[in-house]
Amino acid sequence: GAGVSQSPRYKVAKRGQDVALRCDPISGHVSLFWYQQALGQGPEFLTYFQNEAQLDKSGLPSDRFFAERPEGSVSTLKIQRTQQEDSAVYLCASSDGGGAGNIQYFGAGTRLSVL
Amino acid sequence: GQQLNQSPQSMFIQEGEDVSMNCTSSSIFNTWLWYKQDPGEGPVLLIALYKAGELTSNGRLTAQFGITRKDSFLNISASIPSDVGIYFCAGRAMNRDDKIIFGKGTRLHILP
Numbered sequence: 001g002a003g004v005s006q007s008p009r010y011k012v013a014k015r016g017q018d019v020a021l022r023c024d025p026i027s028g029h030v031s032l033f034w035y036q037q038a039l040g041q042g043p044e045f046l047t048y049f050q051n052e053a054q055l056d057k058s059g060l061p062s063d064r065f066f067a068e069r070p071e072g073s074v075s076t077l078k079i080q081r082t083q084q085e086d087s088a089v090y091l092c093a094s095s096d097g098g099g100a101g102n103i104q105y106f107g108a109g110t111r112l113s114v115l
Numbered sequence: 116g117q118q119l120n121q122s123p124q125s126m127f128i129q130e131g132e133d134v135s136m137n138c139t140s141s142s143i144f145n146t147w148l149w150y151k152q153d154p155g156e157g158p159v160l161l162i163a164l165y166k167a168g169e170l171t172s173n174g175r176l177t178a179q180f181g182i183t184r185k186d187s188f189l190n191i192s193a194s195i196p197s198d199v200g201i202y203f204c205a206g207r208a209m210n211r212d213d214k215i216i217f218g219k220g221t222r223l224h225i226l227p
Contacts, residue, residue, distance in 0.1 A: 004157070031213075042119075042203050042217030043158065056213050091157050104215065106157030 002026075004107035006092050012113045013082045021077045021110045025094030032075050033104060034067055035091040043091050049075060082114045121204050121218030128194055129226055136221040137188040138204030146207040147180050147187040148215065153200045161202075162189070191223075199225050 005024040013019050025032050031050050035043035036059075045059040051072035060067070064082075069075040079086055089111050093104040121138045128134060138147070146165055150158035162173050164180035164187060171178055178189045187206070191198055204218040 033213075033215075035217075040219075042121075042205075042219050044217070045214045048213045059214075093157070103160055103163065106159070108155065108157050 004092055004094050004105055006090075006107040006110050008110060009108065010111050010113075012115065014115055015084060016081050017114075018078065018080045019082055019112065021079075021090050021112070023075045023077070023092030023094075023107060025073065025075070025092070026096075026105055029094035029096050029105075030072075031095045031097065031102065031104075032069055033093040033095075034075070034077050035093065036061075037089040037091055037109070039088070046077070046090075079112075082112075084114050087112055087114045119204060119206065119216055119218040121221055123221060124219070125222040125224065127224045127226055130194060130196060132194055134191040134194055134198070134223060135188060136202060136204075137186060138206075138218050139186045140206060140208075140216075141185075143184040143209050144206035145184070145209050147178070148205040148207075149176075149178050149187070149189045150203045150205060150217075151200050152203060152220070158203055194223075194225060196225055199223055 007022045033048050034046040037043040047057040047067045048055050049069040052069050064080045066078045089109040091109045093106045095102040095104045119138050119140050148163050149161045151161055152158045162171050162178040167184050168182050169180040175192045201220040201222050203220050205215045
């Protein structure tokens with residue numbers, strides 16, 4: 001596709017429910033990133049993949065958060081037993097390589113509301 | 116952890132005015148980035164800076180990578196209504212090519 005695609009755009013979950021958020025990166029992009037953006041804040045790094053390898057997951061806030069990219073393309077961010085503090089916009093970004101010079105292109109995000 | 120201080124938090128200006136915003140970090144960065152985010156959308160890259168002292172323009176936008184590697188500014192000249200939005204500075208720390216750290220944003224409002 002032309003850009004990074006995320007689905008669903010909006011997700012409402014009851015507290016305790018599990019959710020799965022999908023990211024389709026730009027075709028051929030090696031690197032994929034997940035960010036969490038709370039209301040009124042800047043995006044905060046969650047995790048990073050290079051192909052199918054998860055190279056950095058230092059930003060995941062708890063063991064309820066899990067991300068995968070099994071075939072090095074589409075990625076899923078899963079949140080188990082959602083809590084109200086998980087309410088945020090989850091942004092996915094992809095880039096065509098590693099290194100300081102690469103540019104990350106962002107999707108429109110999934111807005112998660114936990115009731 | 117590393118933090119970016121972005122200021123001002125918000126700006127209210129008249130159309131046609133120039134705008135300036137800046138960002139400082141607690142540690143040295145090897146890349147500074149400026150993004151704009153519209154409501155319901157993801158951030159879009161405006162300008163990327165890779166060398167200390169670098170001054171780069173993109174149309175009416177100009178940004179500089181500070182000499183100390185700990186700061187950057189973004190200027191917008193002759194603002195127009197479509198400049199409204201949230202502007203984020205972001206940077207990569209030395210030896211951390213993967214992670215981008217974002218500031219909290221500057222919300223630009225243009226008065227009618």
